[in-house]
Amino acid sequence: MKNDNDAHPILEVKNLTKDFGGLRALNCLNLEVYRDEIVALIGPNGAGKTTFFNCITGIYPPSSGDMLITPPGEKAKKINNLKPNQVTARGLARTFQNIRLFPNMTVLENVMIGRHCRMSAGIIGAVFRPKSTIVEEKQVVADSYGILEKIGLASFVNEFAKNLPYGAQRRLEIARALATEPFILLLDEPAAGMNPLETRELDNLIVQLRDQEGISILLIEHDMKLVMSLSDRIVVMDYGRKIAQGTPQEIKANPVVIKAYLGEETDAPVEECTDVLR
Amino acid sequence: MIPSLAEIKKSLLTSLWFMFLTFPVMVIRVNTIYKTVEWRWRNLLIVGAGSFFLSFLWRYLIKRKETGQKKIQPGSTSVKSLIQSAFDNPKLLIPSLAALAVFTTAFPFIFSLYQTNIMINALIYIVIGLGLNIVVGLAGLLDLGYVAFYAVGAYSYALLNHHFGIGFWTALPIGAGMGFLFGIILGFPVLRLRGDYLAIVTLGFGEIIRLILENWNEFSFGPSGIANIPRPGFFGIDFSLHQSTIFIYFMMVALVIFTIFVVNRLQDSRIGRAWIALREDDIACQAMGIDKTKTKLTAFALGATWAGMGGVVFAAKTTFINPASFTIWESIIILCIVVLGGMGSIVGVITGALTLILLPEYLRAFSEYRTLLFGVILVVMMVFRPGGIVSTARRTYQFEAIGNKDEKR
Numbered sequence: 268m269k270n271d272n273d274a275h276p277i278l279e280v281k282n283l284t285k286d287f288g289g290l291r292a293l294n295c296l297n298l299e300v301y302r303d304e305i306v307a308l309i310g311p312n313g314a315g316k317t318t319f320f321n322c323i324t325g326i327y328p329p330s331s332g333d334m335l336i337t338p339p340g341e342k343a344k345k346i347n348n349l350k351p352n353q354v355t356a357r358g359l360a361r362t363f364q365n366i367r368l369f370p371n372m373t374v375l376e377n378v379m380i381g382r383h384c385r386m387s388a389g390i391i392g393a394v395f396r397p398k399s400t401i402v403e404e405k406q407v408v409a410d411s412y413g414i415l416e417k418i419g420l421a422s423f424v425n426e427f428a429k430n431l432p433y434g435a436q437r438r439l440e441i442a443r444a445l446a447t448e449p450f451i452l453l454l455d456e457p458a459a460g461m462n463p464l465e466t467r468e469l470d471n472l473i474v475q476l477r478d479q480e481g482i483s484i485l486l487i488e489h490d491m492k493l494v495m496s497l498s499d500r501i502v503v504m505d506y507g508r509k510i511a512q513g514t515p516q517e518i519k520a521n522p523v524v525i526k527a528y529l530g531e532e533t534d535a536p537v538e539e540c541t542d543v544l545r
Numbered sequence: 546m547i548p549s550l551a552e553i554k555k556s557l558l559t560s561l562w563f564m565f566l567t568f569p570v571m572v573i574r575v576n577t578i579y580k581t582v583e584w585r586w587r588n589l590l591i592v593g594a595g596s597f598f599l600s601f602l603w604r605y606l607i608k609r610k611e612t613g614q615k616k617i618q619p620g621s622t623s624v625k626s627l628i629q630s631a632f633d634n635p636k637l638l639i640p641s642l643a644a645l646a647v648f649t650t651a652f653p654f655i656f657s658l659y660q661t662n663i664m665i666n667a668l669i670y671i672v673i674g675l676g677l678n679i680v681v682g683l684a685g686l687l688d689l690g691y692v693a694f695y696a697v698g699a700y701s702y703a704l705l706n707h708h709f710g711i712g713f714w715t716a717l718p719i720g721a722g723m724g725f726l727f728g729i730i731l732g733f734p735v736l737r738l739r740g741d742y743l744a745i746v747t748l749g750f751g752e753i754i755r756l757i758l759e760n761w762n763e764f765s766f767g768p769s770g771i772a773n774i775p776r777p778g779f780f781g782i783d784f785s786l787h788q789s790t791i792f793i794y795f796m797m798v799a800l801v802i803f804t805i806f807v808v809n810r811l812q813d814s815r816i817g818r819a820w821i822a823l824r825e826d827d828i829a830c831q832a833m834g835i836d837k838t839k840t841k842l843t844a845f846a847l848g849a850t851w852a853g854m855g856g857v858v859f860a861a862k863t864t865f866i867n868p869a870s871f872t873i874w875e876s877i878i879i880l881c882i883v884v885l886g887g888m889g890s891i892v893g894v895i896t897g898a899l900t901l902i903l904l905p906e907y908l909r910a911f912s913e914y915r916t917l918l919f920g921v922i923l924v925v926m927m928v929f930r931p932g933g934i935v936s937t938a939r940r941t942y943q944f945e946a947i948g949n950k951d952e953k954r
Contacts, residue, residue, distance in 0.1 A: 352832075
């Protein structure tokens with residue numbers, strides 16, 4: 268739901284390129300996410316979707332190109348050479364394709380870790396526990412519990428994360444990411460391995476996050492039913508390039524996309540790096 | 546339970562294997578005086594029969610352990626261990642703590658000076674074990690050169706005292722500070738490493754410190770070490786050797802309590818959670834907004850602080866130090882304390898330290914078999930309780946109704 272008054276994208280990626288040795292994993296990728304938008308990133312396996320996520324979140328440094336974010340009420344900022352924790356602190360949280368929870372911590376603690384960058388207690392605070400630290404700790408416990416209630420995991424609060432059922436672990440990853448107070452949430456295959464019921468719940472959850480929390484969402488997903496019903500806009504990648512973008516209806520009818528998925532050779536015009544930027 | 550034929554066959558094979566393995570040691574003995582070879586066939590029979598029956602016991606225990614695990618795994622609602630639940634029950638906790646306090650206070654008066662000295666040793670190991678527990682148990686950074694910080698603490702006191710006449714109580718915080726500093730110095734180069742690579746580099750660091758102390762004669766007096774280090778004083782009172790030992794004992798008890806207090810608070814804090822997150826998954830930890838560099842450095846530095854303090858006390862207690870006290874073997878023992886006791890668990894580390902330091906002393910009765918028994922105990926422990934004697938329990942929170950949250954320890 269693109270807001271016309273607010274046409275400035277909150278996440279803008281310009282000519283992003285990433286090389287691994289001789290392999291160009293991302294090739295001049297351009298992508299924008301606007302406020303209150305759910306954007307899906309799809310493409311065949313090995314298209315570079317996860318690499319793209321890793322570049323935005325600072326896990327890989329990009330070879331060239333720019334990435335800018337515009338947090339609400341602030342000016343656009345480059346996030347090119349930031350470390351992952353700095354990116355997260357600026358309001359861009361993510362989940363992982365293979366669940367990466369902290370298995371031997373309780374569910375609540377997993378979420379509390381997400382609050383880490385919004386807290387300030389240091390060594391002195393930890394040892395002497397001044398009033399400010401006690402207040403902060405209480406606040407974090409309450410906040411984290413609140414997030415768990417919202418996601419529907421409150422009953423697991425003291426359970427070790429590793430003992431949770433699969434679907435709950437996926438949701439916990441989202442809860443943990445939410446705890447960092449993001450304005451954009453990057454979800455890497457959130458529905459992978461979920462059964463149809465769990466997928467439907469996830470669908471509702473994502474819409475709820477957008478509508479109630481005002482969080483924009485960029486997700487990678489292979490479940491086409493979910494992608495088509497959920498997303499406002501779809502971006503299709505293949506061989507590290509963006510080959511198409513548009514509404515679900517447009518993408519469904521796009522011959523280039525169909526060819527990419529069915530494995531035919533594509534002769535469609537692909538985007539090349541341009542020096543002219545907006 | 547009647548053993549099946551297959552089991553008997555298996556046990557027979559085991560006993561044959563053991564008879565073969567121990568044959569050169571247990572059976573053949575060369576009598577160098579008469580230049581004859583004695584064949585002690587009776588020993589072979591004992592080994593054969595012993596291993597035959599022990600293999601049954603072994604299999605039975607393994608089986609019991611596996612069925613026990615199956616029972617616990619599905620749908621376990623509680624993450625508490627037995628000891629943890631004992632801690633939560635005030636009816637049990639208060640009397641047992643009181644008994645412990647009485648025993649600890651009475652210990653040096655009941656037992657001999659020798660026993661007290663051993664106990665002081667064990668207490669020192671508890672302190673540095675808890676320090677290493679921060680690095681290995683909580684932050685998951687395998688540090689094989691931890692003894693280097695112990696040496697730094699000991700030599701800080703010894704050298705400062707030798708050159709400037711600085712007393713024990715001034716040296717204690719200085720030793721801690723030196724440990725902290727060296728923790729950061731070591732921390733920087735290994736920031737990018739983890740797992741095996743980290744272990745190798747820290748191992749090297751430990752050896753470097755030891756070799757410097759051994760070879761830089763002008764600085765550290767080389768292998769001959771530093772003697773006549775004063776014992777800790779107490780407002781200028783003159784202690785006899787016996788009194789002084791008792792004093793060090795109580796000082797160590799106080800230091801252990803202080804360490805437990807601090808480590809306990811640390812592991813339930815924002816920093817402590819960050820350490821555990823780093824141990825569990827370092828990529829996710831960073832993606833959740835934790836500064837990996839800072840977290841690793843604080844873990845190294847705070848861990849090393851306790852080693853520095855332990856080193857100062859060690860120097861004061863033995864009144865003589867030389868590089869031979871800080872070999873890789875010490876690092877391994879401290880690591881064993883943490884791993885055997887239970888990584889990340891304070892009670893576990895204390896149990897581990899008491900077991901590993903006191904056991905060899907009380908096994909002296911078995912004289913030459915002592916190290917053998919020690920090894921057997923380690924192997925058995927690792928097979929039956931790979932997670933350590935005391936498993937880690939995380940803090941739990943209780944919430945009443947929705948929206949009305951009440952926190953309880």
